[in-house]
Amino acid sequence: MVNPTIESLLSRTSIRRYADGPVEKEILELLLRAGVRAPSAGNLQNYSLMVVDDRNTLERLAEDAGAPFLAGAPMCIIGLVDHYRFKRLCEINDAPFAFDTADAVFIGMWDAIVALHTVSIAAESLGLGTCYIGFILETDNKELLGLPDHVFAAGMMAVGYPEAKPDLRTRLPLEAVVHKNTYSVPTDDELRARYEDWMAKWDSFYERLSDEKKKHWNEDLGVNNNAQYITRTVYTPERMREWGRLVLKNIRGAGYDI
DSSP: OOOHHHHHHHTOOOOOOBOSSOOOHHHHHHHHHHHTTSOOGGGOOOEEEEEEOOHHHHHHHHHHTTOGGGGGSSEEEEEEEEOHHHHHHHHHTTOOOOOOSHHHHHHHHHHHHHHHHHHHHHHHHTTOEEEEEGGGGTSOOHHHHTOOTTEEEEEEEEEEOBSOOOOOOOOOOHHHHOOBSBOOOOOHHHHHHHTHHHHHHHHHHHHTSOHHHHHIIIIISOOOSHHHHIIIIISOHHHHHHHHHHHHHHHHHTTOOO
């Protein structure tokens, strides 16, 4: 049965153009109150939510994360893995602290992102728009955000009133991403069928290119389909390894033993 919450979720799209004007103080507080009601491991809430509305900081984050649209948003909210607060509590209560392991990192990231996404759902239900920016993971933001040890950014989300709402982007069919009880390994033909719409994006893009650019994409870059476009020009092996190195550097720089 469809209800307003389901309707909001099914019509969700990322917003990268925002209207002028801030998010009202009472609306922001409501969003944050909803966010901290999200589930967390052991109810420890080993995360924090940081609201950034300082224009200089937004511009720096936008530049570092390669997301220029963030500079035009009224604010962003960053989900932080935060074991610093609990570590301090353990210290003043003579309790052992062992939340500096890979397990703590992953559970903390889960908690931070669940809280951040709860804020997103609440925001969109009230007519606001949001857009996740994953590259916060790779940026060196410890000094910029004043983060102590055992705190690092797990995710960042622009928030504001949409200037315009774009059309919905296609998603893979359920049979491509949903499994029951055990993993269902697809055949090659099943994969082709399930990614047919996704692969077709290259065809529409390629048709709009000039003959010169078509030759460049085909002969110089070796790109002839959408899978090649994604893995040879966007998420290249070299770039993925470098991003992974930067993520590990940030986590280890925060004092985690992984």
